Amino acid sequence: xxxxxxxxxxxxxxxxxxxxxxxxxxxxxxxxxxxxxxxxxxxxxxxxxxxxxxxxxxxxxxxxxxxxxxxxxxxxxxxxxxxxxxxxxxxxxxxxxxxxxxxxxxxxxxxxxxxxxxxxxxxxxxxxxxxxxxxxxxxxxxxxxxxxxxxxxxxxxxxxxxxxxxxxxxxxxxxxxxxxxxxxxxxxxxxxxxxxxxxxxxxxxxxxxxxxxxxxxxxxxxxxxxxxxxxxxxxxxxxxxxxxxxxxxxxxxxxxxxxxxxxxxxxxxxxxxxxxxxxxxxxxxxxxxxxxxxxxxxxxxxxxxxxxxxxxxxxx
Amino acid sequence: xxxxxxxxxxxxxxxxxxxxxxxxxxxxxxxxxxxxxxxxxxxxxxxxxxxxxxxxxxxxxxxxxxxxxxxxxxxxxxxxxxxxxxxxxxxxxxxxxxxxxxxxxxxxxxxxxxxxxxxxxxxxxxxxxxxxxxxxxxxxxxxxxxxxxxxxxxxxxxxxxxxxxxxxxxxxxxxxxxxxxxxxxxxxxxxxxxxxxxxxxxxxxxxxxxxxxxxxxxxxxxxxxxxxxxxxxxxxxxxxxxxxxxxxxxxxxxxxxxxx
Amino acid sequence: xxxxxxxxxxxxxxxxxxxxxxxxxxxxxxxxxxxxxxxxxxxxxxxxxxxxxxxxxxxxxxxxxxxxxxxxxxxxxxxxxxxxxxxxxxxxxxxxxxxxxxxxxxxxxxxxxxxxxxxxxxxxxxxxxxxxxxxxxxxxxxxxxxxxxxxxxxxxxxxxxxxxxxxxxxxxxxxxxxxxxxxxxxxxxxxxxxxxxxxxxxxxxxxxxxxxxxxxxxxxxxxxxxxxxxxxxxxxxxxxxxxxxxxxxxxxxxxxxxxxxxxxxxxxxxxxxxxxxxxxxxxxxxxxxxxxxxxxxxxxxxxxxxxxxxxxxxxxxxxxxxxxxxxxxxxxxxxxxxxxxxxxxxxxxx
Ligand SMILES: Nc1ncnc2c1ncn2[C@@H]1O[C@H](COP(=O)(O)OP(=O)(O)OP(=O)(O)O)[C@@H](O)[C@H]1O
Ligand SMILES: [Mg+2]
Numbered sequence: 012x013x014x015x016x017x018x019x020x021x022x023x024x025x026x027x028x029x030x031x032x033x034x035x036x037x038x039x040x041x042x043x044x045x046x047x048x049x050x051x052x053x054x055x056x057x058x059x060x061x062x063x064x065x066x067x068x069x070x071x072x073x074x075x076x077x078x079x080x081x082x083x084x085x086x087x088x089x090x091x092x093x094x095x096x097x098x099x100x101x102x103x104x105x106x107x108x109x110x111x112x113x114x115x116x117x118x119x120x121x122x123x124x125x126x127x128x129x130x131x132x133x134x135x136x137x138x139x140x141x142x143x144x145x146x147x148x149x150x151x152x153x154x155x156x157x158x159x160x161x162x163x164x165x166x167x168x169x170x171x172x173x174x175x176x177x178x179x180x181x182x183x184x185x186x187x188x189x190x191x192x193x194x195x196x197x198x199x200x201x202x203x204x205x206x207x208x209x210x211x212x213x214x215x216x217x218x219x220x221x222x223x224x225x226x227x228x229x230x231x232x233x234x235x236x237x238x239x240x241x242x243x244x245x246x247x248x249x250x251x252x253x254x255x256x257x258x259x260x261x262x263x264x265x266x267x268x269x270x271x272x273x274x275x276x277x278x279x280x281x282x283x284x285x286x287x288x289x290x291x292x293x294x295x296x297x298x299x300x301x302x303x304x305x306x307x308x309x310x311x312x313x314x315x316x317x318x319x320x321x322x323x324x325x326x327x
Numbered sequence: 328x329x330x331x332x333x334x335x336x337x338x339x340x341x342x343x344x345x346x347x348x349x350x351x352x353x354x355x356x357x358x359x360x361x362x363x364x365x366x367x368x369x370x371x372x373x374x375x376x377x378x379x380x381x382x383x384x385x386x387x388x389x390x391x392x393x394x395x396x397x398x399x400x401x402x403x404x405x406x407x408x409x410x411x412x413x414x415x416x417x418x419x420x421x422x423x424x425x426x427x428x429x430x431x432x433x434x435x436x437x438x439x440x441x442x443x444x445x446x447x448x449x450x451x452x453x454x455x456x457x458x459x460x461x462x463x464x465x466x467x468x469x470x471x472x473x474x475x476x477x478x479x480x481x482x483x484x485x486x487x488x489x490x491x492x493x494x495x496x497x498x499x500x501x502x503x504x505x506x507x508x509x510x511x512x513x514x515x516x517x518x519x520x521x522x523x524x525x526x527x528x529x530x531x532x533x534x535x536x537x538x539x540x541x542x543x544x545x546x547x548x549x550x551x552x553x554x555x556x557x558x559x560x561x562x563x564x565x566x567x568x569x570x571x572x573x574x575x576x577x578x579x580x581x582x583x584x585x586x587x
Numbered sequence: 588x589x590x591x592x593x594x595x596x597x598x599x600x601x602x603x604x605x606x607x608x609x610x611x612x613x614x615x616x617x618x619x620x621x622x623x624x625x626x627x628x629x630x631x632x633x634x635x636x637x638x639x640x641x642x643x644x645x646x647x648x649x650x651x652x653x654x655x656x657x658x659x660x661x662x663x664x665x666x667x668x669x670x671x672x673x674x675x676x677x678x679x680x681x682x683x684x685x686x687x688x689x690x691x692x693x694x695x696x697x698x699x700x701x702x703x704x705x706x707x708x709x710x711x712x713x714x715x716x717x718x719x720x721x722x723x724x725x726x727x728x729x730x731x732x733x734x735x736x737x738x739x740x741x742x743x744x745x746x747x748x749x750x751x752x753x754x755x756x757x758x759x760x761x762x763x764x765x766x767x768x769x770x771x772x773x774x775x776x777x778x779x780x781x782x783x784x785x786x787x788x789x790x791x792x793x794x795x796x797x798x799x800x801x802x803x804x805x806x807x808x809x810x811x812x813x814x815x816x817x818x819x820x821x822x823x824x825x826x827x828x829x830x831x832x833x834x835x836x837x838x839x840x841x842x843x844x845x846x847x848x849x850x851x852x853x854x855x856x857x858x859x860x861x862x863x864x865x866x867x868x869x870x871x872x873x874x875x876x877x878x879x880x881x882x883x884x885x886x887x888x889x890x891x892x893x894x895x896x897x898x899x900x901x902x903x904x905x906x907x908x909x910x911x912x913x914x915x916x917x918x919x920x921x922x923x924x925x926x927x928x929x930x931x932x933x934x935x936x937x
Contacts, residue, residue, distance in 0.1 A: 052407035053415055056400055060422045063458040067437030068429055074440065117345075120338045128335025138339070141346055143567045147517070148560055150526050151541040155556035156349040158545075159356040166352035198349065201342070218672030221639055224659040225666045226686030226737055236685065240676040252427075259430025262526035266542060276432045283436050283531045295440075298433040305428045322675040322719060 068302070074295035087296035095273060096293075100300065103258055103275040106189060110196040111253035117197070118204025119246065126212045139209065142202035149199045154266030157195045161186045187268045195267060196257050203256060204249055211245040211319075244319035248312045255308040259301070275301055350560060357553035369554040378540055386529070386537035389453070390522040393460040394515045397468045400461065402511070405472045406503055409481045423469040426462055431527040434459060439532070452532055459528045464518040471517075475510030476503075513570045520566035524559050588651055590615040590773055591636070591741060596645035598631055605631045606797045609645070613775070618767055620776045620784040623794035624820065629777040632794075633743050636775065637666050650740060665734030669746040671726045673718040679705070679729050680714035686737035704732040707766060724755040731763065735770065742767070742774045748783065760787060781821050785809060793817045815936045818864045825865040825905045826936070831855050837930070839863065842901035846878040849931040862936040867895065869932035870907040872918070876929030880905070884918045898926060 078084045090096070125135040160166050163180060171177040185191055215238055223233040261276040270277050275297060282294030360368035373379055408415050426434070438455050445451040484506070488498045504511070526538030541559070545552040589612035596609040606628040613619050621629040634640045636647060638659035647655045654662055673682050683704050684697040692700075705711045708728040718726055727747055734742060747763070748756045764787050767774050778784050784791050785805040793800040793808060793816070801808060801817045812818035819826060829839040834855040837848040841863070852861060882900040889895075893908045894915065907926060909915060918924045 049411050053404050053412060053419075056404035056419070057422070059400055059458075059461075060425075063438065063455075063462055064422065064425050064429065064434070067434070067441040070441045071433070071437040117338075117342075121342045124335035124338040128338075129332050130335050130339065134339060138342070140567065140571055141342075143571065144560075144564050145346060147520050147567065148563045150524055151538060151545060152524060152556035152559035155541075155545060155552040156353040156560075159553050159556075160349040160352035166355060167348070198345070201345070216670075216672065218668045218670055219674060221637075221659070222666070222668060222672045222674070222733075223685070223689075224639075225637060225662075225664065226689065226733065227660045227663070228685070228689040229660060232689045236689070237674050237676070241674075255427060259432070261430065261432045262538070265526065265530075266545060269546065276430060279432045279436060280527075280531060283432070283439060294436065298436050301433055302429055305430065309424065309428050322717070 071295050072299050072302075074292060075299045077292065079292070084292075087290075087292040088299075090290075090293050091296050091300060096278070096297070099273045099275050099278050102189065102273060104304075106193055106196065106274070107254045107257035109193050110200045110257045111250045113193070114197050114200025114253050115204050115246065115250040118201035118249075119208055121201065122205045122208045122212055126209060127215070138205060142205040145202035146199050146206060149260070150262035151266035153195065153198060153263050157186060157191070157198070157267065161191065161194065187272065192264060192267060192272070195263060196260065199263075200253050200257060203253060207249040207252065208242075208245065211242055215241065241319070241322065244315040244322075248315035248319070251308045251312045251315070255305050255312075258304060258308070350557070353553045353556050353560075357550055357557055360550040360554075369550040370558075373544075373551050373554050373558070382535055382537045382540035383523075385535055386523050386525070389457055389460060389529075389534075389536065390519045392457045393464060393522050394518050396457060397461050397464055397514070397518060398511060401465070401468045401472050402504070402507065403499060405469065405476060406481065406499065409473075409476050410485055419469065423465045426466055431459075431463060432531070434462060435528045435531045452534060456528060456532050456534050456536075459532075460518075460522050460525065463525075463528070464514070464521060467517045467521075468514045471510040471514040472507060475507045479506050509573050512573050516566040516570050516573075520563050523562060588648075589613055590617075590650055591775075592646075592648045593632075593636070594646040594648075596632065596635060596642045596647070598628070598635060598640060599643045604797055606635075606642075609799060611792060611799070611802065613773060615773055616771045618764070618774045618776065618787060618789045620778055620788040620791045621794055622778060622781060622784040622791050622821070623800075624779060627794045628797040629779075629794055630745055633666075633745055633775060633777050636741070637664055637743055638662050663737065663739050664741045664743060665737060665739030667727070667730045667734050667742070667744040667747045669749055671718070671723075671730045671750075673726055673730055673733070675718050677717075678714065679710065679716050679718070679721070682718070682729055683714075683733045683736050685733065690737070700736055704736050707735070707769075708732045708762075723751050724759055727751065727759065728762075731766070735766070735772070740773070742772050743777075744774065745777045746779070747776075749778075749780070756783075763787070785821070793820065795820070811934070812864070813937070815862065818934070818936055823867055823906065825867065825870075827863045827865060827903050827905070829861050829863045831857050831859045831861055833857060834859075839933075841880065842903050844880050844900065846880065846933065847930055848933040848935065850935075852935055864934040864936050865905065865928065865932060867906045867908040868893075870905065870926050870928045872896070872907065872909060872924060872926065875927050876932065878928050878930065878932070880926045882924065882926065884920050884922050884924055887917060887920065898924060 075087050076083055076085065078086070121138060124130065125138045158165060161168055161179075161184075163186075165186075168179050171179055186195075219237055219241075220233055223237050228236070259276060261280060264270075264272060264274050264277055265280065268277070270280060279294060279297050279301065282291065282297065357369050358365040358367065360366060360372070405419070408419055429437075438459055442451070442455050446455075481503070484502055485498055488502050493501070524538050524541065525536070526542060528534075529536035530539040530542065541552070541555055544555060591611075591613040593609055593611045596606060597604070598606040609632060611619075621632060623629055631640060635642050638654070638657060641656060645655070646653060649662070649664075674685065677685065680701045684701045687697045687700060701714065702711075705714055708731060710725060710728060710732075713721065713725065718729070721729065727750075731744075731747070744763070748759055751759065760783055763776075776784075776787060785808070788805055790802060790804055791808050792802050795816045801813045803811075808817060808821055812821060815826070818824050827841055829841045831852055832838040832840050832845060834852045834857060837850065837852055838845055839848060839852070839861065840846075848863070855861060880898075880900055882898040882905070884896060885899045885904065886897040887894065888897075889911070892911055894911050894917065896907045896909065896917070898905050898907060905926065
C-alpha cells in the first residue's frame with residue numbers, strides 16, 4: 012500500500028519534472044538549469060521523508076512477504092488469521108469504534124453547547140483551551156490519572172462503594188479491560204472532536220437558519236434538512252480521525268495494562284521487544300494490517316473533507 | 328431559549344466533570360503518600376530521585392533537537408514551495424499526513440528494522456529517536472509554518488527584499504523567520520508537549536527518556552506516579568497556555584488550525 | 588387599511604437606537620424601496636418585518652393581522668438575502684422546493700411548483716445542479732425562486748444585487764421587476780444604490796441614521812427632495828449657498844451674481860442666507876432659460892453618455908451635465924463661459 016504511494020509519488024514527481032524540463036523550448040535552454048535547481052530546494056525534505064518514513068515502512072511491509080531466507084511468501088498474512096490475532100484486531104476496532112462514536116457525539120454536543128448554545132463567550136474560549144490541553148494529555152500519565160480515578164482503589168470506585176455500597180468491580184467493570192480502556196481513551200478523544208468540529212459549527216451561517224425559518228421550517232426541520240446534512244461530512248470525517256487516533260494508541264494502553272491486553276499496537280510492541288512470538292514476519296504482517304486500516308480511515312476522511320469543502324466553497 | 332440554555336450548561340458541566348475529576352482524583356491520591364495525613368511526600372520523592380532529573384533532561388534535550396531539526400527541515404522547504412513550487416504542495420501535505428497513517432508503534436518498528444545494525448553507536452540510536460520525533464511532529468510543524476507563510480505575502484516580501492539587494496540567507500533569516508516567529512513558537516511548544524512525555528518511540532528504542540521512566544515508576548510505586556501525572560499535566564498545560572497566549576490577536580492562526 | 592402597516596416602529600440594540608419613528612403604509616402589489624447609506628437601519632427594519640428582530644416598540648400589521656411578535660416561520664413572507672443563503676447541501680430544485688416540503692406538500696405538487704418557478708427565473712434545465720455549480724447571478728435567481736415558491740404574501744429583498752457585477756445587476760434588476768409585476772406581489776426592496784431604487788420602485792423610503800427622511804415616488808424624490816440629506820443623497824446635486832435679495836420676487840445672489848427662483852422664498856427676509864440646489868442636468872451651456880451665471884471652466888470629465896463640466900464662479904464650483912454626442916463642442920479648460928438655466932431649476936433647501 013505504502014510502497015504504492017511512494018511509487019506513485021515518485022512517478023508523479025518525475026513526470027512533473029520531465030514535463031517541466033521538456034516544456035523548455037530551444038530558445039530557453041539556459042532556463043532548464045534554473046528549473047532543475049528549483050527542484051533542489053525541496054530535496055532535503057523529501058530525502059528525510061524517504062529515509063525515515065517511506066523506506067522503513069516499505070522495509071517493514073516487504074518483510075511481511077518474505078521468509079527468513081528472503082523468499083517471497085504470503086504465509087505471514089495467512090498467519091494473521093490465527094484466532095488470537097483476529098481477536099486483537101477485533102478488540103482494537105471495537106474500542107476505536109466505541110471511543111470514536113462516544114467521543115465524537117460528546118465532543119459535538121460540547122462544542123455545540125459552547126458555540127451555538129447561547130452561552131457566554133468565555134465558555135467557548137475556556138473549552139477550546141481545555142481541549143487543546145486534554146487532546147495532548149495522553150499516554151502514561153493519562154493512564155495514571157485514570158488508575159487514581161477508576162482503579163480498584165480509585166476515587167470514584169471508593170466513593171461509589173462508600174456512599175452507595177456499589178461495588179463497581181463486581182459488576183464486570185475493569186479499568187484494564189474494554190470499558191476501562193474506552194473511558195480512558197475518551198479523555199483525549201472528545202477534546203479532539205471539539206477542536207475539529209468547532210470551525211465547522213462556526214461555518215454554519217446565520218442566513219441559512221433564517222432562510223429556513225422564513226420558508227416556514229421549524230427548528231427541528233432546520234436541523235434535519237439543513238444543518239445536519241451540511242455538518243455530516245465533517246462529523247463523520249472527524250469520527251474517522253478519532254477512530255484512527257484510538258486505533259494507533261500504544262502508550263496509553265501500555266500504561267494502563269502494562270502491555271498485557273490483546274490489542275494490535277500492544278502485540279506489535281511485543282514483537283519489537285522480541286518478547287513473545289519470535290516470528291518477526293508475523294510482526295511485519297501485523298504492522299501492515301494496521302497501516303491498511305489506518306489508510307482506509309484516512310482515505311475516508313479525505314473524501315468526506317473534499318465533499319464538505321466543495322459544498323462550502325462558494326459560501327462567502 | 329431557556330430550555331436550550333439549560334441543556335448547553337448541562338453538557339458543559341458534564342465536560343468539566345469528565346475533564347477535572349481524573350485530575351482531582353490523581354492530585355488527591357498523590358498527596359496520600361504518608362499514612363493518615365496529606366503531604367507532598369510523593370513529590371519530594373520524585374524530585375529527589377536522580378533518575379527523574381536525568382531522564383527529564385534527556386527528553387528535554389531530545390525535544391530541543393527535534394524542534395531544531397524540524398525547523399531547519401520544514402521552514403526552508405515550505406518557504407521554497409510557497410515561492411517557487413506550488414505544484415509540490417500536495418505531496419508535502421501527503422508526507423505530513425503520514426504520521427496519521429503510520430502509528431508510532433509501526434514507525435518505530437520500521438526504524439528499528441532498518442537502522443538497528445547502526446545502534447551499536449549510542450548517538451545513532453538517539454539520532455533515530457530524534458528523526459522519529461521529527462516525523463511525529465511534522466503535521467503540526469508543517470501546518471503552523473504553512474499557515475504562517477500563507478498569512479504573509481511571501482512572494483512580495485521576497486521580491487521586495489531581493490530588489491533591495493538581500494541574499495537568500497539574509498531573506499530567510501532576517502525576513503521570513505522573524506515573521507514566522509509566532510507560528511514557529513506554537514509549533515515548538517506543541518512539539519515540546521508531545522516529545523517530553525513520549526513513551527512509544529523512547530521505550531521501544533530503549534532510550535533513557537522520561538516516558539519510559541514514568542512507566543517504570545508506574546510499575547514499581549504507588550503514589551509517585553500520581554505526582555508525576557500531575558506534573559506532566561502542568562507541563563502540557565503550560566505549553567498549551569503559551570501557544571494560546573502567542574496566538575492571541577493573530578489573524579487566522581491559533582493552534583486549532585493545526586489540529587484537523 | 589393598507590396591506591402592510593408599520594406603526595411607529597423603534598428598535599434599540601442596547602443603548603443604540605437603530606430605527607426610530609418609522610411609519611409606513613404599503614398597498615397591495617406595491618414595490619417600495621428602502622434607500623439609504625450603510626448602517627442607516629434598512630436591514631434592521633426589513634428583519635423586523637420578516638420577524639428575525641422584534642421591535643422595541645411599535646406595531647407591524649400585514650393584511651389586517653397584527654404580526655409584530657409572530658414567529659418568522661408563521662408569517663408567510665419570502666425573503667431574499669444579500670449573500671443568497673442557498674442551502675449548499677441541496678440542489679437548485681431542493682432549495683426551491685424546501686418551503687413546500689417543510690409545509691408537508693405532496694411530492695408531485697412540489698415538483699410541479701419547482702418546475703414552474705424554474706421556468707419563471709429562466710433556469711429550467713439547472714434544477715439538478717448544486718449551488719456551488721452556479722454563478723452568482725444564477726444563485727440569486729434561485730434564491731428569488733425559493734422565496735416565491737411558497738406564494739408569500741410579501742416579498743422582502745435585502746440588497747439582492749450588491750454582490751453581483753454591474754452588467755448582471757442591470758439584467759437581474761429588470762427581471763426582478765418584471766416578475767414582481769407578473770405576480771403582483773407586494774415587495775420591499777432594500778438598497779443603497781439610488782439608481783436601482785429610482786428605476787424599480789413605485790415608492791421610495793429614503794432613510795438616514797435610523798429615521799425616514801422622505802417617502803415618495805421616484806419622481807418626487809428626485810425632483811422635489813424635502814431635506815438636504817435627500818437632495819444630496821439622491822442624484823448629484825450642486826448645493827450652493829446664496830443670499831436673498833428679494834424674497835417675494837425669488838431673487839437671490841450667488842457669488843455676487845443674481846438669479847431668480849420660481850418658488851420657495853416667499854417671506855424670507857432680504858439678506859438672509861439660504862441654500863439653493865441645482866441639478867447638473869438642469870444647467871446648460873447653450874442659451875435657454877432665464878437665468879445665467881458666468882464663470883470659468885475648471886475641468887471636464889467624460890462619464891460616457893454625459894459629459895460633466897465643472898465651472899468655477901467665484902467661490903462656488905458648479906457641475907453641469909451635457910449629453911454626449913459627436914457634434915458636441917466643448918469649451919477649453921480655463922475659458923470663460925456662461926451657464927443658462929430656467930427659473931424652476933433652482934430649489935431652496937430647508
Ligand atoms: N444585532 C445588532 N446589535 C447591535 N447593533 C446592531 C445589530 N444589528 C445592526 N446593528 C446596528 O444597527 C445599525 C443599522 O444596521 P443595519 O444592518 O440595519 O444597516 P443597513 O442600513 O442595512 O446598512 P448596510 O447598507 O450596510 O447593510 C448599524 O449601525 C448596526 O451597527
Ligand atoms: Mg443591510
